[in-house]
Amino acid sequence: MDTVIEVKELKRTYVTRRGFLKKEKRVVQAVDGISFEVRRGEIFGLLGQNGAGKTTTIKMLTTLLAPTAGTCKVLGCDTFGQEKQIRKRINFIFGGEMGVYRRLSARDNLRYFSNLYLIPRKERDVRIEKILKLVDLADRADDLAETYSKGMIQRLQIARGLINDPEILFMDEPTVGLDPLGARMLRDIIRRLKEQGKTVLLTTHNLAEVEELCDRLIIINKGKVVARGTPAEIKGCAQSLEDAYVKLIEGVSA
Amino acid sequence: MNLAVLCSTMRVQMKQSFARPMFRFCLIANPILNTILLYEMYRSAGEENFMAYVVLGAGLMGLWGCICFSSAGDINRERYSGTLALIFATPASFPGIILGKIIGNTLISLLTLGISLLTAVVLYQVPLTLGSPLYFLLALLAAVLSFVVISSMVACLLTLSRKTELYMNCIEIPINLLCGFAFPVSVLPGAVRGISRALSPTYAVELLRMSVWGVNDLAAFWNKLGILLGLTALYAVLSGLLYRRIDRRVRIAATLEVA
Numbered sequence: 001m002d003t004v005i006e007v008k009e010l011k012r013t014y015v016t017r018r019g020f021l022k023k024e025k026r027v028v029q030a031v032d033g034i035s036f037e038v039r040r041g042e043i044f045g046l047l048g049q050n051g052a053g054k055t056t057t058i059k060m061l062t063t064l065l066a067p068t069a070g071t072c073k074v075l076g077c078d079t080f081g082q083e084k085q086i087r088k089r090i091n092f093i094f095g096g097e098m099g100v101y102r103r104l105s106a107r108d109n110l111r112y113f114s115n116l117y118l119i120p121r122k123e124r125d126v127r128i129e130k131i132l133k134l135v136d137l138a139d140r141a142d143d144l145a146e147t148y149s150k151g152m153i154q155r156l157q158i159a160r161g162l163i164n165d166p167e168i169l170f171m172d173e174p175t176v177g178l179d180p181l182g183a184r185m186l187r188d189i190i191r192r193l194k195e196q197g198k199t200v201l202l203t204t205h206n207l208a209e210v211e212e213l214c215d216r217l218i219i220i221n222k223g224k225v226v227a228r229g230t231p232a233e234i235k236g237c238a239q240s241l242e243d244a245y246v247k248l249i250e251g252v253s254a
Numbered sequence: 255m256n257l258a259v260l261c262s263t264m265r266v267q268m269k270q271s272f273a274r275p276m277f278r279f280c281l282i283a284n285p286i287l288n289t290i291l292l293y294e295m296y297r298s299a300g301e302e303n304f305m306a307y308v309v310l311g312a313g314l315m316g317l318w319g320c321i322c323f324s325s326a327g328d329i330n331r332e333r334y335s336g337t338l339a340l341i342f343a344t345p346a347s348f349p350g351i352i353l354g355k356i357i358g359n360t361l362i363s364l365l366t367l368g369i370s371l372l373t374a375v376v377l378y379q380v381p382l383t384l385g386s387p388l389y390f391l392l393a394l395l396a397a398v399l400s401f402v403v404i405s406s407m408v409a410c411l412l413t414l415s416r417k418t419e420l421y422m423n424c425i426e427i428p429i430n431l432l433c434g435f436a437f438p439v440s441v442l443p444g445a446v447r448g449i450s451r452a453l454s455p456t457y458a459v460e461l462l463r464m465s466v467w468g469v470n471d472l473a474a475f476w477n478k479l480g481i482l483l484g485l486t487a488l489y490a491v492l493s494g495l496l497y498r499r500i501d502r503r504v505r506i507a508a509t510l511e512v513a
Contacts, residue, residue, distance in 0.1 A: 064343055
């Protein structure tokens with residue numbers, strides 16, 4: 001299996017300035033030298049507390065953020081400098097209710113994004129219909145997104161993330177706000193993507209989800225990798241993955 | 255630049271903008287109120303060509319207001335709704351997407367000129383004259399082009415900062431005053447007129463007024479049109495250079511999203 005994501009000694013620092021006359025500089029090291037590789041066809045998990053650096057890592061991988069130092073390669077290309085070669089072949093879903101045009105219908109949202117992903121017109125409508133059925137939005141496809149429930153907006157986000165049939169799908173806490181049926185539907189979609197040979201990089205706080213879906217994972221805390229391996233390897237002798245996770249995080253934070 | 259991306263962005267933008275009550279206020283109520291204000295001002299001043307100052311002035315103020323609060327404000331709206339990062343990371347060219355938004359907004363905002371005209375006719379039954387209709391059309395096309403390019407430059411700069419709302423409020427009135435939308439630039443102090451001369455909308459307004467009065471001095475018309483197009487081309491080049499820079503800067507400074 002070839003490597004599709006390569007991260008080596010990756011760092012990202014945020015610098016903010018506060019104050020009017022006397023500017024106070026504040027530096028936050030969000031990601032502090034993490035390394036990992038993801039192979040084609042894998043479901044790879046990124047776990048960690050809030051503020052651990054998961055979202056920053058995903059943003060660097062999806063070409064939205066420049067790394068401060070280190071290597072960040074997707075499909076063999078640098079995410080900062082060679083992003084044009086990457087963008088057509090990946091997509092991402094961020095959890096929550098953001099990321100859709102609420103004054104457009106689901107169909108119009110998907111049509112617009114398929115244009116932005118340069119999908120030929122002939123292919124576009126067939127693909128949209130298929131995806132709408134997949135995320136169970138076909139019945140409400142022509143209603144404005146502002147009339148949708150939280151879960152429906154999330155499903156529209158998922159549909160948007162699939163619009164370009166990406167080789168790698170990045171998901172940042174995709175099940176946040178989804179009801180149990182919606183969450184199960186998403187897990188089924190992720191499994192189906194794996195069967196199709198797609199790669200999924202996933203961050204979540206739901207450890208049962210990690211155990212069920214992920215082939216391998218890393219746990220990060222305060223921007224550093226504190227554990228890596230398969231769910232079974234990380235669980236080790238602990239009773240559950242949750243116990244192992246808590247032990248690891250508390251051990252590092254102590 | 256992909257034509258499908260440009261056209262679909264224009265369509266989406268028009269739908270989105272018109273759905274917003276604030277945009278509808280800027281588009282419909284603003285030119286009506288500005289027409290009333292300018293009419294009363296110019297009536298007392300003894301001015302008789304209401305088309306040149308009242309209709310054009312109110313319409314252009316409305317047009318610029320729509321551009322400021324939409325083309326510029328949209329960057330912030332997209333940022334807060336989480337879609338700015340999404341459109342930025344698509345394979346389509348980001349400047350192309352922004353241009354589509356701006357053209358969509360500018361086209362819909364041209365309605366302000368019609369609304370000003372209608373208000374002046376219905377409320378005041380003022381005699382409205384258009385001295386040189388063909389030159390007016392030419393001047394209007396050049397004005398639209400200049401507004402599109404100047405908004406594109408503003409939108410590009412606003413991508414870099416999260417203080418978009420502050421900036422768009424800061425640029426609305428000064429441009430109205432500096433470019434002579436409501437009164438001629440000649441009434442401004444000499445030093446300020448220098449700034450006016452560097453802004454392309456100043457020439458657009460002068461060309462439109464000349465064609466309303468009727469173009470008697472063709473050389474002056476072409477001269478102003480040449481300056482307007484030259485400045486617009488210069489802004490377009492600057493815009494292009496800025497977009498190249500911001501593509502890197504926004505990812506270094508992390509300004510695509512709200513923290």
